[in-house]
Each structure stands twice: as structure tokens, then as C-alpha cells.
Amino acid sequence: MWTKVSFVSLSLMKQRSNNSRMQLRTIIGLNSLWMICHYGGLLVNCVLIRMVKMASISFSRTRALLSNIIKIRFMDPELPYDFLLMSFFFLSMLKHLCLQIIHVNLTQENAKPLESGRILDLTYSVKWSLTNVSFARRFDVYLDYPFFEHQIHWFSIFNSFMMVIFLTGLVSMILMRTLRNDYAKYAREDDDLVESLERDVSEETGWKLVHGDVFRPPRSMVLLSAVVGTGAQLALLVLLVILMAIVGTLYVGRGAIVTTFITCYALTSFIAGYVSGGMYSRHGGKNWIKSMILTACLFPFMCFGIGFILNTIAIFYGSLAAIPFGTIVVVFVIWAFISFPLALLGTVVGRNWSGAPNNPCRVKTIPRPIPEKKWYLTPSVVSMMGGLLPFGSIFIEMYFVFTSFWNYKVYYVYGFMLLVFLILIIVTVCVTIVGTYFLLNAENYHWQWTSFFSAASTAVYVYLYSIYYFYMKTKMSGFFQTSFYFGYTLMFCLGLGILCGAVGYLGSNLFVRRIYKNIKCD
Template identity: 50%
Template sequence: MLVRKGWTTKVFSSLALLATLATTLVTADEHSHKYTELEEVVVWANSVGPFSNRQETYEYFQLPYCKGEGKVEHRHETLGEALLGMELVNSGISIRFGQSKAVTPICSRRLLTPQDVKTFSYAVAHDYWFQYFIDDLPVWGMVGTRDKETEQVSLYTHQNFEFEYNGDQIISAKVTPGQPVPLISSQAGLNVDFTYSVIWKSTDKEFKSRFERYLDSDFFENKIHWFSIFNSLMMVLFLTGFVSAMWIRHLRRDFARYDKEAGLNDFDHDLGDDYGWKQIHGDVFRPPVNPMTFAAFVGTGHHLAWTSFFVILYTIFGQEWTERASIMTATIFIYALTSMISGYSSGSQYAQYGGRDWVRVMFLTAAFWPASVAIVTSLNNTIAIYYTSSRAIPFGTVMALLFIWLCIVLPLTLVGTILGKNWAGKADFPCRVHPIPRPIPEKIWYAEPIVVIALGGILPFASIFIEIYFLFTSFWSYKVYYVYGFGLLVFCIVMLVTASVTVVSTYFVINTEDYRWHWMSMATCGSTAAYVYIYAVYYFMQKTKMYGLFQTSFYFGNTALACMAIFLILGSVGHYAANKFIMRIYRNVKLD
């Protein structure tokens, strides 16, 4: 604890006393992960839901489970937990640290009504499972079992908890359901005993290794993953070599030809080769179509790119994948605290091309991505409410997000826009813009922007294809993605690939005397998002067993948001590289 100078000795002593008392009284809990002998270990019930539909979750006690004795309380949720539908409730199962138990009733004998039997039967027939959190360790178990031949469903009525501990810390936790009881819908009532047992085992495993059992190293660190990284690195070397060769060979030849033409007299100049990118020097810095929207796209893309970079770094150094919903919470606050980036980028981009309505571009930039997320989330939330799912976002969480946008995102975007238009908004173009636009000549079919855009997204998609598969498997299936070092490397690779491909494509287009390079440079590698979405459709149909309106809407809605983010990130990076390229080559040419 740091104490400022100037505080009185009395205040200092009081704070020291309070700290000492807090340390003495709070010696063991699930926050410190240290327990005393026979201290209560809370079993937090999180959710139930169908095994094939990971996002379709419901509150644990929506199934008529038996509640243990004692007060059943809700645990305080973080912002990320609320957004991910985590609602932890004390199950009432009495477990004490280090105390093994034989078969023990969770509560008194329970009479299941015909409706309860019907509810459990539906859950078992649809392969429902439940999730607990014990000392922040997730544990899972099936609700029941189904005979594939007779279609008879049976409810598991016993839960066997197995713990490993080292000293005063829990290293692992596991629950194994058992004692199936057949469920018959025609029964007037069914008496069941919900029971549990506890086994504690000592181990010499270290506390820091407690999450290793959840990690599938054979899946994420196999030869295919390493080969994919190596292949992407080779692609980067090839592309950077190609761009360098273009600079050395083609551009030097162009500079030499233009310098030669500049030395000719008017008659000889008319007989020269009048073609190439120099001919559009009076139009190449013409403002893009709909400059306000374009500026908002560029600013949002830069913002999302830096947010992604910082989140990956935060996760690598903080090991935040081990904490419940911490990555979601961190992403929200990193996005909010870096909002100045979007304002600065969009404000400078808009001002450079003569834009004056900077207030509107600021609001558009600040609201575009949050509004897109809000629209998709609202549709999904409506479906979640209809299904009474725990994935429905509470009203208080919505208000908290709105507060973050109003009090952090909007003011920082305003500051960034003002700085961008004042510090970097001056048009420093090497060529003046002609008042009358030059007609764009006809060109061969493969030089059309739409073709260049369609082909431009292939190489970036190829560089991230394998990583996309691992991310999809992690998010939509039951794998814990933890190789964020690989993720950072792939992120850097795709940025380099995007810059290289966009520079080559831009040179190709302006060399056909087409000065519409702004939107083209954004869409060239931004088209990677379309390939990702097509792959997502294939993944949904071939690699998952998802079904129903709930999961389909969540899958395709959230995937659409991810693809939009990919478009904006790669598009803004591509435009940045193309802009630097355009500025550089026109500064090196003698103009008439």
C-alpha cells in the first residue's frame, strides 16, 4: 500500500490497523484460493444446456433439481460474465475442504411431479449437461443418459465429486454423475433421492498447473498448426520480396520513363508513350466517394486493429484465459480506453480531403461499431428472452454498457477527432487536384476493381485459414484456446500480407489510369471477410451438430460481426499501406 505524504500519523495507523484486520479475518476463500481445514468449498451452479448447442444455456435451477439446505445465493457477476450468460448460484451442496463423504442426500426425498418428469425427460433426450464452478475451476456432467435402442431416458440422481489438493489449495475438481433412474412420462409422480459423495486426494502437482488438464495440447500444438505458421511466414517473405522487386524494377523503370518524357519538347512529348499512373496525378488525390463514411470505416478499423493487438498481449502476459469471462471484460475496457485512436484516424482522414462537418464524422465513428454490435445482439437477445435462456443480457448490463459508451468512448473519440483534424488534417498532397475529373479508360476484365477485390482476399485468407479453424473450434465447441502466442504471430503475419497485397493491387489499378483507389484499397483485403463467412457456413454444416433457431441465430449473427471486424481491420490496414505507397511514388515524380 502506498501512502501519500502529508497524511497524519493517526490516519496512517488506522489504515494499517484495518489492513491487518482484513488480512487476519480473510485468511481463506475462493478468491485467494487458499482454504483452512474443513472450510466450506462452494459449488456454484452456472447453467444447463444441450451439448451440441454451446451458446444455448439456461439457469441451472430451471431444471427441477434439488436445492441443498441453507441459503441459496447469487454470486456477484462481472460485466463479462453477464454478457456471456453466467449466473452463478450456490447449489447448496455442502462440501468441506479435505473432508471426504460417503453417499449423502443433497436434500430430503424429492417428489417429482409429472411436469418435472417431462422437463427432465426433455433435457436428457436432448443431451443436456450442467456446469459447476468450484474454486474457479469449471466442472461438467451430463443430466442423464439415453438408451439408443429403446430411447428410454434416465436421470442421474447422484454426483460424485473428486478433488485433488496440495497443501491448502485445490488443484483439480471433477464431478461424475451416476445412479440413473428411468423417467416415465405416464407416472403420476416419482420419488427420487438426489445424493452426492466427496473424495479428497493429496497430490504434488503445483497450483499453477491446475488448468493444464483443460488444455488440448495435441490439438492446438500439432504439426498442422506449426506447418500453417511456417507456410504463412513463407508467404510473407514471398510477398515482401515481390513488393521489393516491384519497387526496384517496375517503379524505377517508370521513374526513368517519366523523367525522360519530362525532358522532351512538346512535339516529341506528344509522340511519347502517354500511359501509366503518372497520367492521373491530377485525380489520384481526389476525395473518395462518401468521404464521411469512408473516414468512419478507416477510424473504426484502426481502432479494432489496436484493440485486438492489445487484447492478445494482455492475454499472453496475464494468462487471462484461466479466469472466467475475463477476456470479454478486458476487451470492452480496452476498446473503450483506446477510442481516441478511431477519432484521430477518422478525423485526420476526413480533414485531409476537405471535410468540414467533423462533429458528424465523430459521432458516426463513435457509434458505428457499437451500433452494429447492438443491432445483432438485440436480435439474439430477443430470441434468448423468448427461450428464457441465461444468455439474455440483463437490463442493468445494457445500461452499464451505455454508460461506458457515453462517459468513455464518446468523449475520447471527440478528443481524438479534434487532435486528428488539427494535427494531421492538413492536406499535404504532392499533386494538386484538377477541377474536372479525368475519364477512366476502358480496361481488360481482370483489371476491373471488382476482380481485383475478389482475388485480393485470397492470400490473407490463406494465411489465417488454419487459425480460423482453431478459433472456431474453441469458440463454438469445447476447446480452450490458449495459444495466444500463435495468435499474435498470425495477427502480425496477416497485417504484413494485407499491406503487401494492397500495395501491389493499388499499383496495378492506378497503372491502368484508374484513380478510384481509396475504396478499392479498403475492399481488396477486406474481401477476406467474405471468404471467412463462406467458410463459417461450411463449418456450421459439416463440423458442428448445432440445431434450432437459437443456436443458428447466435452462430451466424456473431460470425457476421466477426467478419465485419475483419473487413474493417484488414481494410484500414490495406488503405494505410496504399496511402503511404501513393504519397511516396508521386513525390518522386517530376510533374508538368
């Protein structure tokens, strides 16, 4: 007595052909063709229901079919000829008809409890049906349109866009109004020496007093130039991958996004070296070997370290999530022979082409003492507060990204991601400029690392949100799932932090050079 425990429904797409030999010629009714087949001791009941049309198969096809059967039969003598014959006959018929499987639906029926020691008979019923869905649209069934195109998604984009308009307008109004007054004071030629001295005593305060120290090289210049160069590369990389995903629908192919990311990272390594080398040279750096190697190895080795730990855990648990050794070798070869040389080349080119010092003000020999200010004007507070608004602009999108990655939904709305990414860049630059201006007004000229961490703190809030998402939105448990979740999230947040930090620093650097360009420096 057979018991059907699962049902498989496969949809076929039939393409029309102009070739007369491919026309439908024979009508064969196979309403109830039953085949009892043995494969490795597993008894399978295969049902082919209503295959209504079939094309003729030439003698050459038949000869090739029998040849394949003999080869496989030789490899596994336990396989019966009737099973092989019907399988190859059916697959050859599908190919001859230009039929392609575009959808498979598995549903379970009549589930029964398992009993220890009892032999189970597993049977399957297969139904083939024609569909009007084209092969190019076969992936649409896996896309959750109501989830990703919900009104809250559109509202979040609109809300972030309005925040960008408000923030940029506020920054422009406050800063330009203040700077315009400062420019007027410095541009005015005073012939009266008394008025000039009074102005120097009473009016010269804030950011103007630190013009002799604002371009002083920061601490750990090698590290700062490396992370800024890497962040510039990651910003270009993310933009390229998003554009390629929009144009080429990379979400259809398994692993296509990761493959594109690795390839583009290797090819854009020149940008990291160029930005890092130029920045290091402009600040008078001398340790070029260390700068080049750190720029080329910093982010890849951080990812490799996290990936190595996670891969070791996966191997220990015997999980299929472990990365194959061959894949690791291929990635290492790409980095060693493409990414690393391009980063070194970019450093040399950046050093020679854009490494000339061009500071608007001369750096004084003796550093100016930094006065004590309110607690909210300290670099640590400015850094932590700087990431709030950028995180707010991507908060909703992070929910969709995490849901796609950890709850097995296919993320396909890369147009939304492009808008959110551009909004993130604009908000990060604006917020970092405001923080830098407040810091300089407090007569603190250590703005370089502060501007970087002010923007990079966005990643801290994203990681804190991931902790909330883990406990409130997922059902993960155990050391293996927990380590994979927080490990890959840490890798993502490191990249996001370096990206935002570089964008914030570069924006603040342009702002600082602009405001000190029009004042009179001794």
C-alpha cells in the first residue's frame, strides 16, 4: 500500500520554434504511466501525469542517449536500465521541445510521525504543467513585492529626503551667514592701528585663532591615510555594485552580488592607494612602505580574520556554511595579484601627482594650548553625536537589508538602496562639517580624527540596532547561529564605519580649507 507524503509541481515554459522539425507531431496520452524504480535501495514511485505533446527524436539523438545510458550504467551497475532509459528519454524530449523548468513547488501531505526501527516507503507524485510565464520572469515568484514596496518604505525615503533638505539648508544658512561676517571682518583694511589692536583683542576668537595649528599633521597619520583611502574605495565600490545590480539584476544569480563585490573591490584598489598616498604626502609623511602595505592590507585582513574565525566554527559544527578551501585560494589569488599591486601603484601615483602640500595657512612651530570647554564640545561627545542623524536616514532601510540577509528574503529594490546611499553620504558630510565647525570654534584644532570618528560612529548605532534585531526579529539561538550573525554584522559595520568616516573626513577637509582660504594668515 503506497502512501503519498509529498507533492512536487513543476511549471514548464514552452518556446515556439521556426524550425519545422521542432513542430509538435505526435500526441501521446500518458495519463497513468507508473514506473517502479530502484536507486541505492530507495524505492520511488514516479508518476507522469498528462504529458500531452512530444516531438520526434532523430536516430542520432537516440544513439547519443543510449551511449550516455551505457556510460552511467558502467559507473553504477545498480541503476536499472528502465529508470535510466525513461529519465534520459524524458530529459531529451524536454530539450527537443525547448522546454525549461521555471518553477518548482513542493508541498507536504499526510505527515506521519517517525517510529524508530521502522522502514519508511517514500513516494513522490510529479505533475508537469505548461505556463505562460517567460523564462526571464521566472524569478518573480520569489520576490516579495508587498514587503519591499510597502508604504513605509516609500515614507522612509521621503522622510530621509526631507531631512537632507532641512539639514543642508540649516548648515548653509548658519555657516555661510557666520563665515560671511568673518570674511568681511578679515577683508576690511583698517588703517587705524588702535582699531586693529582692539579688533584683535575683542573680536578674534573661535576658529580664527587656530589658523596656525589647524593644518598640523594629526597623530597616527599612516593609519588615518590608510582608512581614508580604504573608505574612498569602499564608497566607489558600493556605488558601482548598486548600479550594476540595478542594470544587471544580480539578485537572480546565486552569489552574483558577492562575486561582483570581490571583483570590483580588486579593480578599485587603485583608488584606495591614490587617496591614501596623496593625503600622506601632503602631510609630510616619510614612511612610504608602511603606508602602502597598510592601505592594501587593512580592510582585507580584518575581513579575513573575522571570516577565518567563522569558518573554523562552521567546520567544527560540520555546517555547509563553511567556505570551501578552493574559494579561499581564489579570493587570496585575486587579492595578491590584482588588488595588492593596484593599491601599491595607486599610492605611488597619488604621492607624485597629488602629494604637494597646499595648506592655506602656515603651521606654527609651537602648538597652541587647547582651552577647556563645555563637555558637549569635547571630541568624544562630538564623535558619538555625529552618527545619530546619518543612522536615522538609513534606519528603515537597515530593517529591509537585515530581513533580506537573515530572514531569507530576496532583496531586489536596489533603486531604493541607491537613494538611501546618496542620502547617507549627504547627511554624513553635513553633520561632520557642523561638528568640525563647533570643534574649531572651541579652539580645538584636532579635527581630523574627530571628523572621521564623528561619521564612523554611524556604524556603532547600526551594530546596536543589529543587537535589537537579533533578539526581537529573529529566532536564532545557539553559539553557531549567534556567532555567524554577529560576526558577519561586525564585518559589515567595519566597512560601513570606514566608508562613512572617510566621507566625513574628506568633506570636513574641503570645508576647513575653504574657510581658511580667505583669511589673512601670518
